[in-house]
Amino acid sequence: MDNPSFCSLAENDRVEMLKRIGIDSIDDLYADLPAGLACDGLDLPQGISEMEMLRELGGLARSNRDDLVYFCGAGIYDHFIPAAVDPIASRGEFLTAYTPYQPEAAQGSLQAIFEYQTAIVRLTGLDVSNASLYDGGTALFEGMMLAINHTRRRKVIVDAGVNPIYRRIIRSSSSNLDIEYCEIPLQNGLADRAAIEAALDDETAAVLLQNPNFFGCIDDLSEIAEQAHAVKALAVVSCYPQALALLKTPGEMGFDIATGEGQPLGIPLSFGGPYLGYMAVTKKLARKMPGRVVGISEDGAGERGYVLTLQTREQHIRRQKATSNICTNQANCALRAVIYLSLLGKEGFVDVAESCAANAAYAYAKLTEIDGVEALCEQPFFNEFVLKLPRNAAEVAGEMLKRGVAAGFPVGRYYEGLEDALLMAFTEKRTRAEIDALAKDLKDVLGTGGVK
Amino acid sequence: MRLIYEKSVAGRRGVRVPAPEKDERAAIDPKLRRSEPAALPECAESEVVRHFTNLSRLNFSVDTHFYPLGSCTMKHNPRACEQAAGLPGFAGLHPILPQLRGGEGVCQGALELLYRLERSLSEITGMAETTLQPLAGAHGETTGTMIIAAYHRARGNRKKHIIVPDSSHGTNPASAAFAGFDVVTVPSNDRGVMDLDAFRAAVNDETAGLMLTCPNTMGVFNPHIEELADIIHAVDGLMYYDGANLNAIMGRCKPGEMGFDLCHLNLHKTFSTPHGGGGPGAGPVGVCERLRPYLPISRVVQRDDGSYSLDYDYPESIGYIAPFYGNYGILVRAYAYILMLGASGLKEVSETAVLNANYIQEGLRPLDYAYAATNDGRCMHECVFSAKPLEKYGVHAVDIAKGLLDHGMHAPTVYFPLNVDEALMIEPTETETRETLDNFIAVMRELAETARNNPEALHAMPRKTPVGRIDEVKAAKDMILSAPQ
Numbered sequence: 001m002d003n004p005s006f007c008s009l010a011e012n013d014r015v016e017m018l019k020r021i022g023i024d025s026i027d028d029l030y031a032d033l034p035a036g037l038a039c040d041g042l043d044l045p046q047g048i049s050e051m052e053m054l055r056e057l058g059g060l061a062r063s064n065r066d067d068l069v070y071f072c073g074a075g076i077y078d079h080f081i082p083a084a085v086d087p088i089a090s091r092g093e094f095l096t097a098y099t100p101y102q103p104e105a106a107q108g109s110l111q112a113i114f115e116y117q118t119a120i121v122r123l124t125g126l127d128v129s130n131a132s133l134y135d136g137g138t139a140l141f142e143g144m145m146l147a148i149n150h151t152r153r154r155k156v157i158v159d160a161g162v163n164p165i166y167r168r169i170i171r172s173s174s175s176n177l178d179i180e181y182c183e184i185p186l187q188n189g190l191a192d193r194a195a196i197e198a199a200l201d202d203e204t205a206a207v208l209l210q211n212p213n214f215f216g217c218i219d220d221l222s223e224i225a226e227q228a229h230a231v232k233a234l235a236v237v238s239c240y241p242q243a244l245a246l247l248k249t250p251g252e253m254g255f256d257i258a259t260g261e262g263q264p265l266g267i268p269l270s271f272g273g274p275y276l277g278y279m280a281v282t283k284k285l286a287r288k289m290p291g292r293v294v295g296i297s298e299d300g301a302g303e304r305g306y307v308l309t310l311q312t313r314e315q316h317i318r319r320q321k322a323t324s325n326i327c328t329n330q331a332n333c334a335l336r337a338v339i340y341l342s343l344l345g346k347e348g349f350v351d352v353a354e355s356c357a358a359n360a361a362y363a364y365a366k367l368t369e370i371d372g373v374e375a376l377c378e379q380p381f382f383n384e385f386v387l388k389l390p391r392n393a394a395e396v397a398g399e400m401l402k403r404g405v406a407a408g409f410p411v412g413r414y415y416e417g418l419e420d421a422l423l424m425a426f427t428e429k430r431t432r433a434e435i436d437a438l439a440k441d442l443k444d445v446l447g448t449g450g451v452k
Numbered sequence: 453m454r455l456i457y458e459k460s461v462a463g464r465r466g467v468r469v470p471a472p473e474k475d476e477r478a479a480i481d482p483k484l485r486r487s488e489p490a491a492l493p494e495c496a497e498s499e500v501v502r503h504f505t506n507l508s509r510l511n512f513s514v515d516t517h518f519y520p521l522g523s524c525t526m527k528h529n530p531r532a533c534e535q536a537a538g539l540p541g542f543a544g545l546h547p548i549l550p551q552l553r554g555g556e557g558v559c560q561g562a563l564e565l566l567y568r569l570e571r572s573l574s575e576i577t578g579m580a581e582t583t584l585q586p587l588a589g590a591h592g593e594t595t596g597t598m599i600i601a602a603y604h605r606a607r608g609n610r611k612k613h614i615i616v617p618d619s620s621h622g623t624n625p626a627s628a629a630f631a632g633f634d635v636v637t638v639p640s641n642d643r644g645v646m647d648l649d650a651f652r653a654a655v656n657d658e659t660a661g662l663m664l665t666c667p668n669t670m671g672v673f674n675p676h677i678e679e680l681a682d683i684i685h686a687v688d689g690l691m692y693y694d695g696a697n698l699n700a701i702m703g704r705c706k707p708g709e710m711g712f713d714l715c716h717l718n719l720h721k722t723f724s725t726p727h728g729g730g731g732p733g734a735g736p737v738g739v740c741e742r743l744r745p746y747l748p749i750s751r752v753v754q755r756d757d758g759s760y761s762l763d764y765d766y767p768e769s770i771g772y773i774a775p776f777y778g779n780y781g782i783l784v785r786a787y788a789y790i791l792m793l794g795a796s797g798l799k800e801v802s803e804t805a806v807l808n809a810n811y812i813q814e815g816l817r818p819l820d821y822a823y824a825a826t827n828d829g830r831c832m833h834e835c836v837f838s839a840k841p842l843e844k845y846g847v848h849a850v851d852i853a854k855g856l857l858d859h860g861m862h863a864p865t866v867y868f869p870l871n872v873d874e875a876l877m878i879e880p881t882e883t884e885t886r887e888t889l890d891n892f893i894a895v896m897r898e899l900a901e902t903a904r905n906n907p908e909a910l911h912a913m914p915r916k917t918p919v920g921r922i923d924e925v926k927a928a929k930d931m932i933l934s935a936p937q
Contacts, residue, residue, distance in 0.1 A: 005797040006528050006724070007804040008885040014804075017811045017886060021830075026803045029810055029830050030704055032673040037705045043575055047794030050532040057788055061541025063561035072548050075775070082467040084501050086538075092515030093508035096529050099730035101521075101865075104917035105857050107453075108510035109729040115456050118934040122490040128933050131730070134587040137775045165775045172748070172771030173594070176601045176632035218484055249486050270537075271562050272547035272776025273587065274732030286931065292730065297927035299920035309927040315590070315626035316868070320635040325626035328588040328720065332728030335504075342456050342500045343467040346492040354472035361478035380481060398553025409548055428469050 003047025067404060069434050071363075073384050073425025074214070074409040075136060075163050076275075077264045079242070079352070080429050082343045085266045089336045099292070099328065103307040104299075109331065110306035113294045116338040123244045124258040125251025126280035131292035132334040133326065136261025137169040139277030140208065140238045142290045142324055143259040144170060146281070147206035147234040148179065149323065150288055155180045155203040159191045161213025162238060164414035170208075189217040189377030189386075197227045204233040206257075211239055211247065215411070215423065216384030217377065218247060225254035234285075241265050241278070243382045245353035250280070257281050266340025267333050276333035287313060290324030355428035356383035359435065363426050366439045372446060376421050384425040386411060386418075390446060393422040399445045405438060453510070456493045456503050457935045464494040491937055510918045511729070512862045518888050520812075522834045522865035522877025523621070523669055525699045525721035527805075532792070533724065533785035542784050547776040550762050563760035566752045566777060569787040570736075576790075576798065577695070577715055578708025579738030583747045584778040589696065590623040591773070592716030592735025593663075595748060597631035598770045599714060599739060600661050600690050602746040606768060609688060611660035617646035619670055619869035624663045624694060633660055640871045644670030644826050644836065648679070655683055661690035665697045666710070667832035669869040669877065671809060673700075681711025690714065690743075698722045699881070700806055700833035703799025707738075714739040723786035734782040748773045804882035805833040808889060812880055815893035822900030826872055834879035838872050847903040847910055849874040854921060855899040857914040861892060 009017070018024065030038075048056070070078040089095070093108060100106030100113075113131045120129035133139040144156055158167060158181055171181070180203075184195045191209055200207065207228045212218045225235035234256040239247075242264050250258035262276030263269075281289050287310060295309035315322040341349060360383040367373055372390030389396055393410035400407035412419035426435070472478075493500070512519065519526035537543065545562055549555040556563065566584055573582045586592035597614070604611045613636045614628035625635040636654050641647045645668065662684050667673045674680065681691050693707040693715030699722045707715045719725050720733035727733070739747060745768040753763045762777075777783075793801065813835035816823050823837040839849040853863030853876075865877040880889060902910050914920065 003794055003797050004530070004792050005800045005804075005882075006530060006793075007800055007882045008888075009804060009807070009882075013886045014807065017807055021807075021810050021814045023830075026807065029803070029806045029832075030673075031830060032675050033701075033705055034675065034678060037677070037710050039578070039704065039706050039709060042703050042795040042798060044572060044790070044795040044798070047792050047797040050530070050792060053788055053791045054532060054536060056791065057536045057565070057784070058539060058541075060561035060565050061536075061539035063564075064541040064545055065558040066540040066544045068546070068549075068558065070546055072546060072552075074548055076547055078546065080469060084467070084497060088501060088504045088508070090534065091505065091508045093511040093513045094729055095534075095726045096514035096526075097511045097729045098519070098521060098524050098526060098727040102512070102853065102857060102863050103922045104854065104914050104919055105512035105517075105862060106510075106729075107918045108507040111453065111455070111510070112504065112507055112729075114934070118455075118457060119490075119492060121934040122492065122937070125486070134591060134732075135775055138587065138591070165772065168772040169775065172598075172773060175770065176598065176630075218480070220484055244486070245490065246480055246485055248484055252486060268543040268781070269546045270543050271545040271559070271780040273774075273779035274734075274781055275779075286933065293933055295927040296930065296932040297923045299922055301920055303919050305919035305922040307922040307924055307927045309924065309933075310931070312928075315622035317622070318626075319622045320625035320629040322622065322626045325590045325594060325623050325630055326588070327590045327621075327623050328718075328727075328731040328733040330728075330732045331730035332726070333732055335729065338456075339500070339504055342493045342495060342503070343497060344469070344492070345464070345466045345494050346460075346489055347494070348466060348468060349492055350489050351469050351472055354478070355469060357480065358472045358475040358478040361475050362473070365477060380484060382480070394553050398555075401552055401554050401558065406546060406549065406552065409551070413551060428472075432473075 004050060068406045069404065070406045071424045071438060072406045072409045074423055075261055076269060077425060077427055078269060078429055079264050079427050081266050084343055085336055085339050088339055089332060094335055095332060100308060103305060107306060110294050112335050112338060114306050116334045117294060119338055119341045120278050120280050123241060124280040125249030126258055127283040128286040129280040130289050131294055132330040133277030133279055133291055134330060135275040135277045136238060137166040139259035139279050140166050141170045141173050143236045143257040143279060144206055144208060146257060146285060146288055146290065147236055150285060151205040151234060153203055153205035154178055155182065156205055157182045157184060157196060157199050157207040159209045160185045161191060161215060162208055162210045163214050189215050189379040190219050191224060193223055196224055200227055200231045200233060202231055204231055206234045206236050209237045211237055212243055212382045212384060215386045216381040217379040218382050220248055222253040242353045242356060245350050256285060262337050265337035267336050274330060274333055276330045276337055288323055291326050291329055352428050356426060359426040359430050362432065363435045366435060370443050370446065384423060386421050386423050389420050389422055391420060393420050396445055397422060400441060403441050405441055407438065453506060455935050459495055459499055459503065460493040462494055464496055466495055466497045466500055517860060517862050518884060518892060519862040520864050520878045520880050521862060522879040523696055525879060525881055527724055527881040528883035529724055529726040533788040536788040537781045537784040556761055560760055563752055565784060565787055567754055567760050569783055570752060572790050573717060573736055574738055576702060577738045578706025579715065580741040581744050581747060582736050582738040584736045584783055585748050585774040586735035586737055587774055587779050588731060588733045589716060589718040589735040590627060592737045593623055593627035594630055595737045595773050596692055596714050596716055597627050599743055599746045601631045602770050603690060603743060604660055612658040614660050615654055615662045618871045619644060619668050620663065621696060644672050645674050648676055652683060655687060657687055659687050659689045661692050663692040663694055665694040667697050667700050670826060670836050671831035671834040672827060673832055677710050696721060697833060700802055702802040704802060708740060714743055719782055719786040724789045725782045725785040732779050732782055734779045746770055801882050808880040808882060808884060809833050809835050811889050812878055812893065816896055819897055819900050822903060834877060836872055837876045839874040839876055842903045845903045845907045847907050849876055851910040852876060852899055854913040855910050856895065858916045859895045861895060
């Protein structure tokens with residue numbers, strides 16, 4: 001065979017090993033397989049060498065455009081990744097280890113996760129972080145389930161500013177569980193306090209919010225957390241990590257659970273994953289939190305060591321009574337996040353956030369100067385905002401794409417009546433020249449497309 | 453090692469980004485701002501690089517050690533697959549693109565890869581169609597149990613429970629509960645196979661389905677598989693294949709032809725994507741023809757003109773289970789692996805994995821005064837022994853696990869499956885050499901001798917690892933889960 005199979009035996013090894021086992025052929029190993037079930041091989045192409053594979057996939061990769069300038073976010077952001085992140089996180093000792101079940105042989109992974117948990121605690125202002133969940137959407141779902149299990153209630157209030165993709169994941173993931181949803185429309189771009197307060201009752205398990213919300217608007221949600229607590233419901237918020245560098249934290253706002261998408265923390269766009277769901281909770285919820293968690297302890301000699309702890313919450317012990325079915329999580333993505341945050345450091349991470357905000361403010365001024373373009377809602381934003389265009393935003397975004405610019409996300413896909421609204425995001429990677437060119441292109445496109 | 457936070461010195465900077473341009477319009481209202489910056493480390497880049505590099509050296513890994521962790525399939529991870537996933541045309545692609553008008557046109561290659569992988573996995577499992585969206589094995593199980601629930605709802609069936617054998621992974625019952633089902637656990641017989649009579653007694657009109665690994669976690673191929681399927685199908689239940697152990701059977705048989713209606717795969721096991729210290733993985737779910745309507749959205753389809761597209765129009769679908777198209781970077785790695793191996797390579801993988809496991813099983817069999825075999829015939833990709841004979845010396849499975857660490861080998865899975873006392877679950881995989889297997893057997897013999905002659909020495913192991921045995925009770929009691937500020 002010319003193709004690699006990565007099997008490590010020579011033909012002679014096989015012969016000797018079969019002899020040692022006391023059988024004549026590999027077929028004897030499959031004696032339990034009923035004859036009628038054996039298949040006639042696989043209808044797949046024959047294998048190819050590493051070189052040929054890279055040539056073939058290189059061709060597929062090249063047929064995608066990798067030179068687009070991104071002004072679209074909608075939960076996933078094109079941030080700069082420091083060069084050191086990849087080589088360290090890709091070291092074989094990290095990459096090819098598994099879940100640290102044997103702590104003595106996994107102190108590297110365990111300490112790194114502990115340091116990640118510490119970073120998440122400090123970013124969110126809450127007490128306890130787990131070792132990671134899959135992504136921002138499933139993390140919010142797990143946060144909601146935690147609130148439902150804790151309160152033993154079944155009603156959930158969802159603010160319409162929560163990422164609509166997350167809301168769909170939550171709905172479908174819970175379709176077999178008895179949960180009643182109450183969705184509250186935004187009021188001028190922000191969470192509607194009066195409507196939320198009216199919906200809160202002693203059946204309510206949780207209120208789910210997002211900051212900045214899907215429209216990019218930022219808010220002080222303290223009052224809503226207080227309203228939730230008044231009826232003994234929990235307050236859950238999903239947050240963009242870079243925004244946490246600047247904004248009032250979930251902890252400061254009195255939230256019980258913070259979740260979010262950790263992709264912006266040094267993880268490539270990679271067409272949808274792998275990403276990183278983070279979760280932080282108050283101390284009283286720690287024992288009900290889903291997922292792995294690493295704690296400090298010591299060995300017999302009193303040496304500090306790290307170990308997976310509170311495992312009695314988990315599926316491999318509790319089986320059907322576990323707090324969640326999660327097993328494998330996103331450890332290598334969490335590692336990337338803690339390396340990213342350590343490389344940028346306390347001041348560097350704030351710089352990244354300030355750059356994002358400055359770019360967005362510059363773009364906002366520039367873009368709203370265009371005839372017929374205006375802000376959808378006049379609310380403060382971090383690095384993302386929605387513009388109302390003089391014509392269909394999906395059409396405009398399509399025309400911009402032809403010019404090599406991913407100008408934004410047309411929110412009409414998920415919000416009825418907002419077909420002319422475009423959600424635009426600005427990271428520290430965008431230059432003033434790129435933003436100027438964006439404004440010029442948008443002006444051209446709107447000009448040639450005519451005004452309704 | 454000290455924590456990165458303990459190495460932090462005020463004012464030190466690592467990687468710099470261009471200073472933010474001062475723009476007063478960007479000023480955020482103080483009442484919306486956090487009171488002080490997050491206390492992230494303040495370290496020079498050199499310090500950060502050295503810190504994490506040195507941390508990595510405290511780990512055992514497949515790259516550095518034999519790692520026979522049962523049911524986890526810790527095989528070699530080819531670096532070519534890493535390189536493929538890192539190609540800018542994949543790694544730099546924003547997932548929202550296909551949702552923009554004309555967006556599918558700028559990511560045809562990425563969509564084509566999804567389509568080809570979907571077809572390949574469906575062929576390997578004998579299923580009609582596969583969703584690539586589930587983000588891990590357990591997430592695949594979630595998806596699968598949701599599909600089971602959707603099927604029964606559409607049929608007007610009143611189903612209450614899902615059956616699992618007592619040797620199943622904990623994720624099986626947890627996932628069944630997630631989809632709103634009760635769980636009925638059926639005991640295993642002497643050979644570690646689910647007891648057929650007990651199974652028959654457990655099945656009734658309220659049975660939604662059976663979740664099964666095959667071969668099972670005992671490394672045994674269930675010889676009654678066709679009968680199990682007949683019994684389940686007679687009550688309109690569904691057969692769910694947990695693909696954790698697919699590494700044993702590729703090219704030899706297909707779950708879809710064994711009576712299974714749906715299955716999940718763990719790409720990070722069978723298809724060699726790195727385990728990453730506990731993820732990310734990927735857990736695609738394949739279904740038979742009659743379950744296709746319930747698969748999640750979106751789905752990748754090939755249009756008549758040969759181009760690729762995402763389709764959302766499936767009214768009976770269980771809906772969105774993940775934000776985009778799965779853990780794409782992991783999917784690229786798995787497809788790269790399948791491309792390199794091809795039909796005969798995948799078959800060779802399974803046969804070699806089974807050969808290696810049997811070689812270990814036969815090698816350990818003579819050590820029955822220490823390790824009792826659970827299987828007197830052939831095993832599949834893994835073998836399970838019980839360390840119960842060592843109890844008379846006061847030695848347990850955990851001691852053997854720690855002893856192996858001192859000999860430079862990762863431990864097998866211990867105390868699982870639950871139906872075996874003092875279980876040692878050993879999965880060598882196909883990428884190990886015969887010398888490594890011989891060495892493992894020799895070390896197991898030496899540890900058995902030590903248990904007999906000097907059990908205290910075993911209790912003191914490991915001594916050569918960065919730390920000794922960690923006090924797990926103290927960790928749970930103290931509950932220090934982040935660095936104090």
